[in-house]
Amino acid sequence: MELTTFWFCLLGVLWVGYLVLEGFDFGVGMLLPVLGRNDTERRVLINTIGPIWDGNEVWLIVAGAGTFAAFPEWYATLFSGFYLALLLILVALIIRGVAFEYRGKIDDPVWRRRWDIAIVVGSVLPALLWGVAFANIVAGVPIDAHKQFTGTLLTLLNPYGLLGGLTTLSLFALHGALFLGLRTTGDLRERAVALAARLSIPTTVIAGAFAVWTQLAHGKGWTWVAVVVAALGLLGAGQAARQAKELLGFALTSIVIVAAVVLLFGSLFPNVMPSSTDPAFNLTVHNAASTHYTLVVMTWVAALMTPVVLLYQSWSYWVFWQRLGIGDIPAGGGMPAIPQQAPAQ
Amino acid sequence: MNALDLARWQFGITTVYHFMFVPLTIGLAPMVAIMQTAWYRTGDERWLKLTKFFGKLFLINFAMGVVTGIVQEFQFGMNWSEYSRFVGDVFGAPLAMEGLLAFFLESTFVGLWIFGWDRLSRRVHLATIWAVAIGVNLSAFFIIAANSFMQHPVGVRFNPVSGRAELTSISALLTNPTALAAFPHTITASFVTAATFVAGIAGWWMVKAARNPESAAQGAIYRPAFRLALVVLLIGGVGVAITGDQQAKLMFKQQPMKMAAAEALCNTESGAGFSLFAVGDVSNNCDVRTLSIPGLTAFLATGDRHATVKGVKDLETEYQAKYGPGDYKPLLAVTYWNFRLMIGFGALSALLALLGLWFTRRGGSPSQTWFGRVALILIPAPFLANVTGWIFTEMGRQPWIVAPNPTGNKAVRMLTAQGVSGVSGATVLTSLVVFTVLYAFLAVVWFGLMRRYASEGVQPLAPADQDEGADAPLSFAY
Numbered sequence A: 001m002e003l004t005t006f007w008f009c010l011l012g013v014l015w016v017g018y019l020v021l022e023g024f025d026f027g028v029g030m031l032l033p034v035l036g037r038n039d040t041e042r043r044v045l046i047n048t049i050g051p052i053w054d055g056n057e058v059w060l061i062v063a064g065a066g067t068f069a070a071f072p073e074w075y076a077t078l079f080s081g082f083y084l085a086l087l088l089i090l091v092a093l094i095i096r097g098v099a100f101e102y103r104g105k106i107d108d109p110v111w112r113r114r115w116d117i118a119i120v121v122g123s124v125l126p127a128l129l130w131g132v133a134f135a136n137i138v139a140g141v142p143i144d145a146h147k148q149f150t151g152t153l154l155t156l157l158n159p160y161g162l163l164g165g166l167t168t169l170s171l172f173a174l175h176g177a178l179f180l181g182l183r184t185t186g187d188l189r190e191r192a193v194a195l196a197a198r199l200s201i202p203t204t205v206i207a208g209a210f211a212v213w214t215q216l217a218h219g220k221g222w223t224w225v226a227v228v229v230a231a232l233g234l235l236g237a238g239q240a241a242r243q244a245k246e247l248l249g250f251a252l253t254s255i256v257i258v259a260a261v262v263l264l265f266g267s268l269f270p271n272v273m274p275s276s277t278d279p280a281f282n283l284t285v286h287n288a289a290s291t292h293y294t295l296v297v298m299t300w301v302a303a304l305m306t307p308v309v310l311l312y313q314s315w316s317y318w319v320f321w322q323r324l325g326i327g328d329i330p331a332g333g334g335m336p337a338i339p340q341q342a343p344a345q
Numbered sequence B: 001m002n003a004l005d006l007a008r009w010q011f012g013i014t015t016v017y018h019f020m021f022v023p024l025t026i027g028l029a030p031m032v033a034i035m036q037t038a039w040y041r042t043g044d045e046r047w048l049k050l051t052k053f054f055g056k057l058f059l060i061n062f063a064m065g066v067v068t069g070i071v072q073e074f075q076f077g078m079n080w081s082e083y084s085r086f087v088g089d090v091f092g093a094p095l096a097m098e099g100l101l102a103f104f105l106e107s108t109f110v111g112l113w114i115f116g117w118d119r120l121s122r123r124v125h126l127a128t129i130w131a132v133a134i135g136v137n138l139s140a141f142f143i144i145a146a147n148s149f150m151q152h153p154v155g156v157r158f159n160p161v162s163g164r165a166e167l168t169s170i171s172a173l174l175t176n177p178t179a180l181a182a183f184p185h186t187i188t189a190s191f192v193t194a195a196t197f198v199a200g201i202a203g204w205w206m207v208k209a210a211r212n213p214e215s216a217a218q219g220a221i222y223r224p225a226f227r228l229a230l231v232v233l234l235i236g237g238v239g240v241a242i243t244g245d246q247q248a249k250l251m252f253k254q255q256p257m258k259m260a261a262a263e264a265l266c267n268t269e270s271g272a273g274f275s276l277f278a279v280g281d282v283s284n285n286c287d288v289r290t291l292s293i294p295g296l297t298a299f300l301a302t303g304d305r306h307a308t309v310k311g312v313k314d315l316e317t318e319y320q321a322k323y324g325p326g327d328y329k330p331l332l333a334v335t336y337w338n339f340r341l342m343i344g345f346g347a348l349s350a351l352l353a354l355l356g357l358w359f360t361r362r363g364g365s366p367s368q369t370w371f372g373r374v375a376l377i378l379i380p381a382p383f384l385a386n387v388t389g390w391i392f393t394e395m396g397r398q399p400w401i402v403a404p405n406p407t408g409n410k411a412v413r414m415l416t417a418q419g420v421s422g423v424s425g426a427t428v429l430t431s432l433v434v435f436t437v438l439y440a441f442l443a444v445v446w447f448g449l450m451r452r453y454a455s456e457g458v459q460p461l462a463p464a465d466q467d468e469g470a471d472a473p474l475s476f477a478y
Helices: A003-035 A039-049 A053-070 A072-081 A083-103 A110-137 A159-183 A186-218 A221-242 A246-268 A292-319 B002-042 B047-077 B082-114 B122-151 B170-174 B177-211 B215-253 B256-264 B298-300 B312-323 B332-359 B369-377 B380-395 B424-458
Strands: A271-273 B156-159 B166-169 B273-283 B286-291 B400-402
Touching: A003 A039, A003 A053, A003 A159, A003 A186, A003 A246, A003 A292, A039 A083, A039 A159, A039 A186, A039 A271, A039 B400, A053 A072, A053 A083, A053 A292, A053 B047, A053 B082, A053 B122, A072 A083, A072 A271, A072 B047, A072 B082, A072 B400, A083 A110, A083 B047, A083 B122, A083 B424, A110 A159, A110 A246, A159 A186, A159 A246, A159 B177, A186 A221, A186 A246, A221 A246, A271 B122, A271 B369, A292 B002, A292 B082, A292 B166, B002 B122, B002 B177, B002 B380, B002 B424, B047 B082, B047 B177, B047 B215, B047 B256, B047 B369, B082 B122, B082 B166, B082 B400, B122 B170, B122 B177, B122 B400, B177 B332, B177 B369, B215 B298, B215 B332, B256 B332, B286 B298, B332 B369, B332 B380, B332 B400, B369 B380
Parallel strands: none
Antiparallel strands: B156 B166, B273 B286
């Protein structure tokens, strides 16, 4: 395999890591007001991802930096072209990250409600926009001979792009509900699984439509495999949710996300960003790539470090793979709303 | 303003903002790790309380560094896409390494540390905070290696066919002498920052405890942290001075224009003096009267106080001969004053170290109200030194985004104006406004929380700290 192809596949792997892991973080964030009926329940939900969300988000950073290192032209055209969409994603990720850390620091309902809003908005927006972005990358956007994007934010908001956005949004909600079914106890767990069963129907319709559209408009012969796997996975996840088999359901939605990335990246290859202006202006794995030497260096770094990262990240999942219930949450938490006069000791 | 000016403002604002939090993270992570190690080794509960107290402050700060860091990585592509195309082959590598080697480490282990208090054994839990400390310091190395390429490109060739810079040696890139000088300078400055932070808060609490009979016992809790911070502050302070001196000598060779601008040295002088402050107009017309210490700049730059240091005017002529017509001067006033402010603010931290050591000599404790106030007031000083130092080194690099290496291939260079994206000014203005407003809001929240947690002081230990029952609620939870 050519090194450029290898790096294209490796970036697919990094995006799989990001979307599978932060996908359920987004789902948990979105479902916060739906499943969390009071502050303690909402804290249970947040604490299921508390120890891991930050490590999950690093997959995005590495996917971004990996694109910069391996395909600088792709990075440059994509990031300057999708400017305002990325700005929205950045704002969302900033308020969401701060919200996780700061929400519990003050024991005050108004303070916490405001950060809850930040978590919901910060989860919904990126979940939607990553789908919009990827759909547009696959479909092609106006790019001129100088590799410059010539559209606007509205260019991205076409029917296919929006369907892609709804796909990731609904898929991550389902993925997150199953994750919560797997990580909580009691009433919360039952409600999460019941919600997953309900979510699975619209998700299957939306994601199925997007997959078929992608396949018919941009797919290759072999990417039908990914479409079929995704469809079976979605049907299976819904069935698993109805039978309260959370682990199976969660494994299946993870596979669906893998299949989605395979479908999108498979449809793209060998382009990385096709031009809707003129196919001659397409960015490809060849004309967007770094030199052979850089790719060799980065391959060594990735080959040595990725297994180590997977090892300790899996370990952190194992450490916290214990269901949480409302009994695990300490009362109050954080500083009281009104400062104390005398120093506490 | 056009897209270029707006993009520069945005880079300046977001980078300086990010760098408000990062040095504290870099320095405080190892200090919290030392506190926890002391508890692990001695079993002294004061260290556990201090670990949790400063650990909370560390986490409030850590979150800000993390979320503002994502902006940094995206920004190169969003606002500086032509720069990214030109250097991506070289510049992307250290960024990707930073993610794989450092960000994963710190982010995964910070989660383990926060939530692992009653899930992990004491020894393993201690190891997690050390992993965080190693991660944050490693990340500093890679980002400084990337920045050093912009100051002094090495390990690179120019490909005339593609018009792009290409990496020829990753080891040369990572052992760039500029990076090897800037990294220890940044790290030691970060230690000074964190130590001033710890010493300032602990010192203030010691005074408060000494003057209030109800809380007299509290003073004893803060003493070990105060002493630890003073030691770190002294070592860090000496380190900052030594590494700063090394950087000055490198700068003289690698970026003589930055050196001349830092001194507002308009004309070439032998035995150039170190300007203490300038009277009149330190602007680009080079008409300045300065009060200076004779020979000091020449000595700092070369080790010889009679050496010749080139002035801005001569360098400008040289650059024009080499790189074509143009204005190659950085903004003299910005460069000159930020350099002085960096040194001045840094020296204020040293003042705290001396005062603190004096008051705690032979087992004593500070009880003077004025000292408590001074300790608090001095906390911002190293933060301001970091910010002004960063502004100095980045503004002194202008007008280059990749400054030419005087001994390297002169084709590997790029003007800042050439690096900007082809996006509209309105687009950049939108994001500039959004980030500025969001960051201002978050700064208020950050400061409020830091102040709140610092002024609540060390907290009594939760019951879960004594018995390590598996059924107890999480002791650290969101």
